[in-house]
Amino acid sequence: MESASPFVVTAAQMRAAEEAAVAAGSDWAVLMERAGTGVAEAALAHFAPLAGRTVLALVGPGNNGGDALVAARHLADAGAQVTLYCWRRNRVDDNLLACRARGIREVHAADDADGALLRAMLAEATLVIDGLLGTGARPPADDLAAIIAAANTARAQRADLRVVAIDLPSGVAADDGQVATVAIRADLTVATGLLKRGLLLWPGRGYAGTIVVAPIGLGSLDEALTMSELLTATQARAFLPARPADAHKGVFGKVLVLAGSINYPGAAALACAGAQRSGAGLVTLATGRNVLALAKVPPEVTLLPVAEGDWGAIGPAAVDELADDLPRYQALLIGPGLGQAEATRQLVLRLFGLDQVRSRARVGFVAVGDAIAHVPQKTVELPPTVIDADGLNLLASASGWFERLSPERCVLTPHPGEMRRLLGVTELPPDAVAVATEAAQRWRQTVVLKGATTVIAAPDGHTLIHDGANPALATAGSGDVLAGIIAGLMAQGCAPFAAAALGVYLHGAAGAKARAAMGDAGVVAGDLLPLVPQAIRELRAG
Ligand SMILES: NC(=O)C1=CN([C@@H]2O[C@H](COP(=O)(O)OP(=O)(O)OC[C@H]3O[C@@H](n4cnc5c(N)ncnc54)[C@H](O)[C@@H]3O)[C@@H](O)[C@H]2O)[C@@H](O)CC1
Numbered sequence: 001m002e003s004a005s006p007f008v009v010t011a012a013q014m015r016a017a018e019e020a021a022v023a024a025g026s027d028w029a030v031l032m033e034r035a036g037t038g039v040a041e042a043a044l045a046h047f048a049p050l051a052g053r054t055v056l057a058l059v060g061p062g063n064n065g066g067d068a069l070v071a072a073r074h075l076a077d078a079g080a081q082v083t084l085y086c087w088r089r090n091r092v093d094d095n096l097l098a099c100r101a102r103g104i105r106e107v108h109a110a111d112d113a114d115g116a117l118l119r120a121m122l123a124e125a126t127l128v129i130d131g132l133l134g135t136g137a138r139p140p141a142d143d144l145a146a147i148i149a150a151a152n153t154a155r156a157q158r159a160d161l162r163v164v165a166i167d168l169p170s171g172v173a174a175d176d177g178q179v180a181t182v183a184i185r186a187d188l189t190v191a192t193g194l195l196k197r198g199l200l201l202w203p204g205r206g207y208a209g210t211i212v213v214a215p216i217g218l219g220s221l222d223e224a225l226t227m228s229e230l231l232t233a234t235q236a237r238a239f240l241p242a243r244p245a246d247a248h249k250g251v252f253g254k255v256l257v258l259a260g261s262i263n264y265p266g267a268a269a270l271a272c273a274g275a276q277r278s279g280a281g282l283v284t285l286a287t288g289r290n291v292l293a294l295a296k297v298p299p300e301v302t303l304l305p306v307a308e309g310d311w312g313a314i315g316p317a318a319v320d321e322l323a324d325d326l327p328r329y330q331a332l333l334i335g336p337g338l339g340q341a342e343a344t345r346q347l348v349l350r351l352f353g354l355d356q357v358r359s360r361a362r363v364g365f366v367a368v369g370d371a372i373a374h375v376p377q378k379t380v381e382l383p384p385t386v387i388d389a390d391g392l393n394l395l396a397s398a399s400g401w402f403e404r405l406s407p408e409r410c411v412l413t414p415h416p417g418e419m420r421r422l423l424g425v426t427e428l429p430p431d432a433v434a435v436a437t438e439a440a441q442r443w444r445q446t447v448v449l450k451g452a453t454t455v456i457a458a459p460d461g462h463t464l465i466h467d468g469a470n471p472a473l474a475t476a477g478s479g480d481v482l483a484g485i486i487a488g489l490m491a492q493g494c495a496p497f498a499a500a501a502l503g504v505y506l507h508g509a510a511g512a513k514a515r516a517a518m519g520d521a522g523v524v525a526g527d528l529l530p531l532v533p534q535a536i537r538e539l540r541a542g
């Protein structure tokens with residue numbers, strides 16, 4: 001989805017944007033006129049011809065209903081047979097008068113107690129305009145819930161009935177995308193002015209259908225309103241590292257992948273291949289000697305066998321073996337397939353200097369939850385680092401882990417389960433944007449909170465939201481490929497946030513290609529690898 005404005009706001013931020021526009025000379029009525037006009041234009045663009053067709057506008061009590069009245073008037077002017085179905089819309093304003101002046105039929109839900117009229121009108125409609133609730137919505141109940149359910153039933157029964165939601169599908173919470181009771185199922189959602197966060201978060205995203213933004217003339221926005229954006233091709237393109245024709249492989253950086261265990265040799269191989277396919281000059285895998293024999297790494301990957309602690313699990317002595325080599329790499333990836341053996345936990349803690357720390361909340365001499373506070377090891381200088389999968393799970397076992405990471409050097413790529421462990425909570429709040437933003441600011445690292453919608457959050461509070469739900473990507477190893485791509489981009493000189501955002505975009509683009517070629521089911525992570533260079537080429541070409 002490319003949109004007029006990529007900014008994504010909460011309901012409160014939207015109100016602030018509107019108030020700022022009004023303070024700068026705009027008029028509420030003009031904003032609403034533009035919003036309703038944009039809805040009508042989008043409906044015509046997507047579902048033409050509407051002349052002579054029957055359009056049913058569901059009109060609620062607030063400004064969302066006001067937008068619907070404006071859209072209804074424009075669609076009537078375009079030749080559609082429009083009917084208004086008003087729910088608790090008792091005031092008569094200019095927009096309603098303008099509809100009446102055109103002879104647009106007006107039915108009030110109060111006169112349709114059993115909903116029979118509504119069902120009859122839905123049975124005849126070609127298009128439903130949902131202007132019941134917008135950013136001011138509380139969870140619909142009773143007669144309002146029944147109206148929404150009737151519209152959903154009609155849409156489910158008739159493939160030729162299309163539903164256009166204004167701003168948000170009614171019933172979807174504007175800030176976190178939750179659907180507490182029922183919500184309109186839309187084919188198209190026309191966000192007025194700016195995208196609302198709940199449109200992009202699940203389950204709300206699943207109700208919205210195609211999303212477009214109708215510009216309403218908000219003018220220049222305050223910085224607080226521009227901190228959260230949709231990740232678009234335009235933005236991803238700006239993060240692409242240069243690819244000079246006269247470059248040698250050293251220019252594109254070396255990645256060290258510290259990954260794999262006896263049960264997960266493939267994760268290490270996929271991560272290495274992801275880094276290669278993102279354009280890194282050289283990829284090296286450091287893993288246990290017994291794991292190396294099993295990991296089917298691409299032939300171009302160089303190998304560094306390191307000490308195992310338990311059999312098939314990398315142990316803490318590997319840190320000493322790697323310490324002298326680490327400065328030669330431009331990026332480190334730790335985590336894919338590491339497993340959670342105690343020896344590997346000690347490896348992770350030693351790598352990040354956490355085995356030298358005692359918890360501030362300790363009792364006695366040894367911190368609960370921390371590793372053994374043993375003899376100090378020499379401090380290891382780490383290159384910019386991606387921490388993924390079990391690297392995150394093991395890190396989470398040490399309290400205050402984030403205080404030992406060099407600020408703004410790392411990308412952490414948790415899925416929700418890993419995020420819960422890192423935060424030490426049993427449940428995450430539904431607003432993934434808030435969760436990722438607060439974590440990135442607190443930890444002072446870039447965070448990629450993965451999901452059907454992935455959030456990339458920077459330590460300075462900026463977030464990019466990737467609208468990339470794709471069931472083909474829900475497959476083992478997909479995250480290993482992503483972590484490899486991000487590390488490969490960091491080795492090529494991308495800053496952590498840029499590498500994370502570009503990596504998520506390219507991974508999503510490769511996934512979209514795999515889905516287009518093979519379908520929703522049966523794509524395996526390895527299928528993504530050859531598609532990553534194609535995604536880079538297409539992004540670069542624009
Ligand atoms: N203010 C403006 O000029 C603009 C507003 N816009 C539109 O205005 C919308 C926001 O307007 P509002 O703040 O009026 O909010 P809504 O249009 O979402 O409606 C809020 C009204 O519905 C009632 N309500 C909400 N949930 C209910 C429930 N479950 N049961 C019963 N009553 C319920 C509230 O009490 C309130 O009266 C946006 O989503 C957008 O569509 C846009 O047109 C841009 C310009």
Ligand SMILES: [K+]
Pocket residue numbers: 064130131132133134165166167168169170
């Ligand atoms: K709506």
